Amino acid sequence: MSKEHPPPSALSVAGEGPAPGNFIRTRIDQDNLSGRYDGRVVTRFPPEPNGYLHIGHAKSICLNFGLATDYGGACHLRFDDTNPLKEEVEYVEAIEADVRWLGHAWSGPVRFASDYFEQLFAYAVELIRRGKAYVCSLSDLQIREFRGTLTQPGQNSPYRDRSVQENLDLFYRMRAGEFEDGAHVLRAKIDMASGNLNLRDPVLYRIRRADHHRTGDKWCIYPMYDYTHCLSDSIEGITHSICTLEFEDHRPLYDWVLDNLPVSCHPQQIEFARLNLSYTVLSKRKLIQLVTAGIVDGWDDPRMPTISGLRRRGYPPQAIRRFCERIGVAKRDSMVDLALLEHTVREELNVCAPRVMAVLRPLRVVIVNYPQDKNEEMEGAYHPEDASMGSRRLPFSRVLYIERDDFTTDPPKKYFRLAPGREVRLRYAYYITCVDVITDDAGEVVEVHCTYDPETRGGWSKDGRKVKGTLHWVSAAHALAAEVRLYDRLFAVETPTGDLAAPESAQMINPQSLEVLSGCKLEPALAGAAPEGRYQFERLGYFCVDLKDSTPGVPVFNRTVTLRDSWKKIAARRD
RNA sequence: UGGGGCGUCGUCAAGCGGUAAGACACAGGAUUUUGGUUCCUGCAUUCGGAGGUUCGAAUCCUCCCGCCCCAGCCA
Secondary structure (H helix, E strand, O other): OOOOOOOHHHHOEOOEOOOOOOHHHHHHHHHHHHOHHHHOOEEEEOOOOOOOOEHHHHHHHHHHHHHHHHOOOEEEEEEOOOOOOOOOHHHHHHHHHHHHHOOOOOOOOOEEHHHHHHHHHHHHHHHHHOOOEEEEOOOHHHHHHHHOOOOOOOOOOOOOOOOHHHHHHHHHHHHHOOOOOOOOEEEEOOOOOOOOHHHOOOEEEEEOOOOEOOOEOOOOEEEOHHHHHHHHHHHHOOOEEEEEHHHHHHHHHHHHHHHOOOOOOOOEEEEEOOOOEOOOOOOHHHHHHHHHOOOOOOOOOOOOOEHHHHHHHOOOHHHHHHHHHHHOOOOOOOOEOHHHHHHHHHHHHHHHOOEEOEEOOEEEEEEOOOOOOOOEEEEEEOOOOOHHHOEEEEEEOOEEEEEHHHEOOOOOOOOOOEOOOOEEEEOOOOEEEEEEEEEOOOOOEEEEEEEEOHHHHHHOOOOOOOOOOEEOEEEOOOOEEEEEEEEOOOEOOOOOOOOOOOHHHHHHEOOOOEEEEEEEEEOHHHHHOOOOOEEEEOOOEEEEEOOOOOEOOEOEEEEEEEOOOHHHHHHHHHO
16 A cells, blocks of 8 residues: 655745644544534634733644644634633733734634623523533532542532522522522532543532623623633634643533533534643743742743743744744643754744844953054944845944953863964954953953954955954944843753742752843944844844833843854863 | 553654654764854664564554543632
8 A cells, every 4th residue: 555645845835844743633634534514624722811821822822823724714812711810901911912923813803701601601591401500509618528539439419409490590599699609509410420520510600709801790600611611612613622631531521511502513622732841830820939939020031931021032933933833732741842942043043133243241452553543344244144134334443342251361272262372353354363461460351452464354364374263343432332131041950840939949940040241342233223123143142122121222132042052062071 | 549641762753554754952074254054974673561463563452561630619
């Protein structure tokens, strides 16, 4: 039996490989073949507006919106807002902004489960009429006791056999506000002996006097997730309801509700493994700990794995999307290496970030044979492989700054940079040779004297002699002073565990996750850098203009990610 | 001990009875006015283990082992 493969050209899309196969696509292909759902594909991204989105949500967003795009279907944005105690409009707005920033457009209006409260209530009444739901007056504690345990079956509630009439009466009065919170709940009548705890007469509605961010005080009873989600999906005509693995146990309940009500659409729930990323945490609970314990500066701290944090850090949305494609979708619990995310970020930035020169830890260099009052302008391309990005002028003068790391009085083997007597190239400028070193009383190098070769303008030597090192530099008189924040991974350990706010957890935090540098010297062209502008500081890394703390003409830069650094590896091996 | 899932390279992951894709990471080398980029090269005789079926098994069957989830009036 021979397999048929489409020609590669039919599979590959501009730059990207073929859409990776995964078990969900396989299922959809089968559904399309069998004519189930008439070939439609409608998905949804259903966050609860009780916090900020993080990169784990991005995986779900890319999956759901990506499926809709690839299959010519639709993807809805629906807020699962059935618990007014936890939800706020602030989150609704932030989530919408994050989804849009990631580059996705939802089909139709933004939807809310709360839009369906009236219909959900009617469905509940129908369930009662069919003898499939009852009002239970046990306390929350008693309900737990009656539920049994993982290994022991539960017991029926004494209220389980109330008449339809009585149930209807009680349920309407629950809605009318005649009872205290917790006095009654509506429960599905399924099976108290089920091995699946979700089927032991799950609660469908509870009384909750709380102000809802959209419906205000219209309701005092609110439907539970398990009851709401499947019906919301059904109402919206969702075909594939994709959620994470921990909901596998809920699928029988999802199906039970739809099987026991006169609905015309019965979507299928499909579960996939949520994202775990090394050196970070992705649960909302732990993220909150980081914020409230003051370990980070807020939800959008550039070290946070939140979408707003990654954005402020300078991660391009395209890189996040590509990351989500690379990690794939499966059912296996896994831990993705942070290095993969950093790789997709560099991959994107390498193509789109203009190159620019910035000296983070300045060391003064005086070109002793360069005229005191002379100024020149060198030309530097914004991108070595993409001429369409143009170039800019780089003022050059007698006094310059270079990186402290680029000079040493005691060069180790294979050190290509500046040292006494050595010649290096200043990028786009001249070859210079170190002729003198000025130190302070403590023996610290404070200034380096060099001579330049006027015959090497632009960085080329006519006699063909080579230099091994090329350094970035900035003219002292023309430099723009700036603050630059060096960010690194928040955690020092691959898998942070436990209470992050606890004192003993401090050792899990990377002490170098943030270093603020204030005396940085940038090339003058950066004065016009726009907020969120992304650049490569040559030889250092990718940096972006901080959205919050920059002011016109005075940018603050955040380091997105360093460049790969093979010298660092060589140097480390030497030790 | 009940129910539901999952085990393929260091990390993700394809594979769906015809003889182990790809990516990251890692290690070499080439090119380079970024120790960047790019480009080559290497990297699972083996798919949690043991049996079995078959001409043929990561794929089918049996047993065993390991890991994850579930006892909210949260989602």
